[in-house]
Amino acid sequence: MDGELLELNTDLTFLSSWFCPFAQRTWIALLEKGLPFDYKEVSLRNPATGLWFPLTEKPKWFTALNPLGKVPVLAYKDEKTQQPHAVYESLICNEFLEDYAPSPGCPPLLPPHAALRAKARIVMDHFNTHFVPLFYRILIRQDAAQQAEVAQQVEAECDWLEANVDQAGPFFMGTEFSLVDCALIPWFVRGYILQHFRKLEMPPRRCTKLQRWVKTALERPSVKGTFKAPEEGTSYEDKLLEHYVRYADGSANSTSAAAFK
Numbered sequence: 526m527d528g529e530l531l532e533l534n535t536d537l538t539f540l541s542s543w544f545c546p547f548a549q550r551t552w553i554a555l556l557e558k559g560l561p562f563d564y565k566e567v568s569l570r571n572p573a574t575g576l577w578f579p580l581t582e583k584p585k586w587f588t589a590l591n592p593l594g595k596v597p598v599l600a601y602k603d604e605k606t607q608q609p610h611a612v613y614e615s616l617i618c619n620e621f622l623e624d625y626a627p628s629p630g631c632p633p634l635l636p637p638h639a640a641l642r643a644k645a646r647i648v649m650d651h652f653n654t655h656f657v658p659l660f661y662r663i664l665i666r667q668d669a670a671q672q673a674e675v676a677q678q679v680e681a682e683c684d685w686l687e688a689n690v691d692q693a694g695p696f697f698m699g700t701e702f703s704l705v706d707c708a709l710i711p712w713f714v715r716g717y718i719l720q721h722f723r724k725l726e727m728p729p730r731r732c733t734k735l736q737r738w739v740k741t742a743l744e745r746p747s748v749k750g751t752f753k754a755p756e757e758g759t760s761y762e763d764k765l766l767e768h769y770v771r772y773a774d775g776s777a778n779s780t781s782a783a784a785f786k
């Protein structure tokens with residue numbers, strides 16, 4: 526189907542890769558909303574070499590939906606107009622879902638108060654800008670002194686989160702699960718990866734509220750519902766660890782590896 530376009534339905538098609546934390550954000554939001562959707566796994570790496578396909582070698586049907594060639598993508602055909610639509614960039618996909626499937630039909634994923642919605646966006650933006658690059662950087666950097674420097678920055682970011690997580694919980698913004706939980710938890714699903722490769726405790730023991738939030742969020746059915754290994758009978762945690770070997774030995778050639786080194 527390389528030369529062809531993807532046949533879209535009026536239900537959402539979710540383009541994902543099982544290991545991708547950005548796609549996991551949107552997967553969790555879809556499960557929270559309870560919407561019907563088709564899951565389509567996109568092959569981003571050459572299975573023979575383990576290297577990521579450059580943009581020019583990605584299938585046309587995929588880059589037609591997202592010119593950046595990245596997952597996640599949400600695509601569908603409008604029921605009334607039959608117009609195709611594609612949405613990409615994980616945080617924008619999640620905001621789209623909030624507009625596409627609003628309450629009361631679907632559970633709201635942003636607080637009702639305008640200032641709290643703004644706070645949610647501040648947290649997600651801060652996390653994306655500060656924490657996410659550090660996660661990759663501490664793996665990619667091969668020099669011990671540089672790793673120690675990045676480890677300190679990760680710790681400082683955890684302190685920022687500790688100061689901003691709702692003091693009573695159980696979720697990041699308080700009593701209700703929200704887009705903030707969707708946006709942040711995939712990197713704490715991967716906490717054991719930093720522990721394994723860089724001996725970094727994630728979150729640090731002193732961040733007690735953050736730890737409590739991580740524990741609760743990891744038990745959420747929508748979060749657990751995304752722990753799917755690529756092949757039946759294999760362990761999600763083991764496969765994920767295997768996936769990050771190429772980051773930890775500095776050989777990953779993904780766009781994230783290039784952007785965050």
Ligand SMILES: N[C@@H](CCC(=O)N[C@@H](CS)C(=O)NCC(=O)O)C(=O)O
Binds near residue numbers: 542544
């Ligand atoms: N800023 C993007 C990042 C998405 C992203 O980097 N996804 C990775 C997979 S985890 C990807 O598709 N990479 C393609 C590539 O590196 O060629 C978002 O938030 O959606």
